[in-house]
Amino acid sequence: MNEKYKPHFEWTLPNISAIRELKEFVNKSLSTSTLLIKNASLSDSGQYVCTISVLNLFESNVKNIEVKENIVQFVKFKDKNDSMVHEKIVYEGDDFLWDMQFEGYPRNLIYTFYNPYGELFLHKEKRVILSICLLS
Known part of the structure; x- marks a missing residue:
């Protein structure tokens, strides 16, 4: 994939102290970013946002996640x-x-x-x- 068109992924989490792992996969036409929250706790509940930017275009996806006891x-x-x-x-x-x-x-x-x-x-x-x- 041409670096000019490579997307940039940015994750926003409700708990900035969360133990997390990010993985990215890029080939000729597909780019994915995976967020893994390890050992989830109640404080990890809230709004998760993934923002993708390519050139001057932005797209966001928002999910509300509730961790229950x-x-x-x-x-x-x-x-x-x-x-x-x-x-x-x-x-x-x-x-x-x-x-x-x-x-x-x-x-x-x-x-x-x-x-x-x-x-x-x-x-x-x-x-x-x-x-x-x-x-x-």
Whole structure:
């Protein structure tokens, strides 16, 4: 692409402190600019503007983005038929597998397992295999 006709992208964000990454792609006839906001927070809500200028021509696109707080409402166990249940019944001698599923923000969820007596359920117990599945 001729430098004379190469577009200039300018982004305006509601939170100037946002952790962001900009990527641009240019070939013979196409130019794109991609904005990625990393680890979005509530303060990243607001009006986002992308302004493109080529020669003396300007074009803007405005989007209002709302980042909502995500709260985990409950934890469920996966049953034998892949349905999700609130209680898991395990008989002595049976294997016990708990696939904990969490979807949302923040992704760096801190989790702690306790046994039915309220004591910490340690990962290092050799008889215990825990599978954690974080979904995004």
